[in-house]
Amino acid sequence: MTSKHLDSELSSNQQSMLDLALGCDLRVSNPYDHEAIKARHKAIKTNREAAAYIHEVEDKIHSRRKFRRNVQRHPVKKRA
Numbered sequence: 500m501t502s503k504h505l506d507s508e509l510s511s512n513q514q515s516m517l518d519l520a521l522g523c524d525l526r527v528s529n530p531y532d533h534e535a536i537k538a539r540h541k542a543i544k545t546n547r548e549a550a551a552y553i554h555e556v557e558d559k560i561h562s563r564r565k566f567r568r569n570v571q572r573h574p575v576k577k578r579a
């Protein structure tokens with residue numbers, strides 16, 4: 500991607516991908532963070548900003564899945 504393309508405004512398809520990322524981000528984030536997440540989403544105007552946000556959401560989802568997988572493999576034993 501060229502610098503010119505990265506700094507251009509989002510197409511409707513790109514906006515849809517950004518909206519999907521927002522939904523995923525809200526789903527995996529603490530409810531107390533939702534207003535800040537929505538404000539950030541609303542402020543994104545360029546492909547560069549959208550790409551950065553989408554990658555952050557992907558990383559957040561992957562780390563959460565990795566954490567859950569480790570918790571399931573190593574459950575905490577309750578004491579009697």
